[in-house]
Amino acid sequence: MSPRPDPPEVDRVAASRAAIAARRARAAVKSAVATRERTATEVVDTAWSTPGSPESGLRVRELLTSVPTLGPTRAARVMEQLGIAESKRVGGLGIRQRTKLRSYLLRREGGVEPRRLVVLAGPTAVGKGTVSTYIREHYPDILLSVSATTRPPRPGEVDGVHYYFVSDEEFDRMIAGQELLEWAIVHNSYRYGTPRPPIDTALAAGKRVMLEIDLQGARLVREAMPEAVLVFLLPPTWEELVRRLIGRGTESAAEQTRRLETARVELAAQDEFDYKVVNREVAQAAQEVVELTLVPAGQR
Numbered sequence: 001m002s003p004r005p006d007p008p009e010v011d012r013v014a015a016s017r018a019a020i021a022a023r024r025a026r027a028a029v030k031s032a033v034a035t036r037e038r039t040a041t042e043v044v045d046t047a048w049s050t051p052g053s054p055e056s057g058l059r060v061r062e063l064l065t066s067v068p069t070l071g072p073t074r075a076a077r078v079m080e081q082l083g084i085a086e087s088k089r090v091g092g093l094g095i096r097q098r099t100k101l102r103s104y105l106l107r108r109e110g111g112v113e114p115r116r117l118v119v120l121a122g123p124t125a126v127g128k129g130t131v132s133t134y135i136r137e138h139y140p141d142i143l144l145s146v147s148a149t150t151r152p153p154r155p156g157e158v159d160g161v162h163y164y165f166v167s168d169e170e171f172d173r174m175i176a177g178q179e180l181l182e183w184a185i186v187h188n189s190y191r192y193g194t195p196r197p198p199i200d201t202a203l204a205a206g207k208r209v210m211l212e213i214d215l216q217g218a219r220l221v222r223e224a225m226p227e228a229v230l231v232f233l234l235p236p237t238w239e240e241l242v243r244r245l246i247g248r249g250t251e252s253a254a255e256q257t258r259r260l261e262t263a264r265v266e267l268a269a270q271d272e273f274d275y276k277v278v279n280r281e282v283a284q285a286a287q288e289v290v291e292l293t294l295v296p297a298g299q300r
Contacts, residue, residue: 026058034068040067040108040109041106044090048090051091052091059089059090060101082100082101095204099204102204117199117229118208118211118292119210119213119217120212121230121232123241124259124262125244126233126235127279129162131233135210142210145194145199146161146162147163147193148163148174148193149165150167151190179196182217182220182221184220199211230273231273231289232277233276234270236280238267242260
């Protein structure tokens with residue numbers, strides 16, 4: 001039996017120097033926050049965009065205690081409220097923890113925190129899809145969440161762009177895996193749902209996200225994410241809604257009748273929403289919806 005090779009020698013001097021340099025770099029970050037040269041929000045944004053940076057290696061407790069007037073006791077209380085353990089480093093936080101920490105820091109710094117999650121809903125045939133498509137094409141900084149559905153695609157719809165068209169078996173798997181923020185059976189026929197992972201990732205990165213979903217889904221999102229802003233898209237008149245539904249010619253007469261009955265019920269729920277936007281003209285309605293993503297949180 002041949003002897004085992006000796007383990008490679010560790011350059012202890014180099015490792016020690018690297019550790020000292022890392023500590024000094026983190027100390028410089030804390031000093032910059034304490035002297036207000038940098039904000040804590042700037043630090044976390046750098047940490048999450050640059051893995052391995054001094055900012056990412058900083059413990060959350062160290063960052064918070066560096067914030068002027070925020071001492072160790074209050075910092076510990078904040079971490080408990082945010083559900084962040086004492087040992088956690090900024091770069092090691094999960095997506096939801098990142099979202100909560102960033103929101104807290106923004107509020108504390110007196111900055112304007114965009115209402116980053118907007119839910120657009122409304123009655124059938126009101127033009128939600130048309131308005132959301134306009135936003136996708138003209139406001140690329142806003143992420144349009146793509147829903148999953150078990151219904152077949154309509155003419156011109158593209159899988160992964162308008163919807164994820166999935167089988168009933170795949171939809172069942174997504175439910176079982178808790179991959180959906182919400183889901184519902186719409187018009188007593190097909191299932192629709194909102195995949196949650198892409199939304200959590202975008203929100204943690206500070207992006208604005210818009211969901212275009214049905215009334216049932218909007219209610220479920222509000223329960224799961226109370227910070228969401230709900231926008232109800234209205235037709236100019238009932239007659240115009242009827243004209244749009246019949247004019248698009250994608251449903252049978254029986255289906256049209258059923259959808260109009262559903263629309264009456266949906267219109268009665270408009271007061272549950274934070275804002276109402278009338279879809280007289282697509283570009284104008286889209287602009288109004290986009291503007292609602294920029295209103296500071298707390299001024300709902």
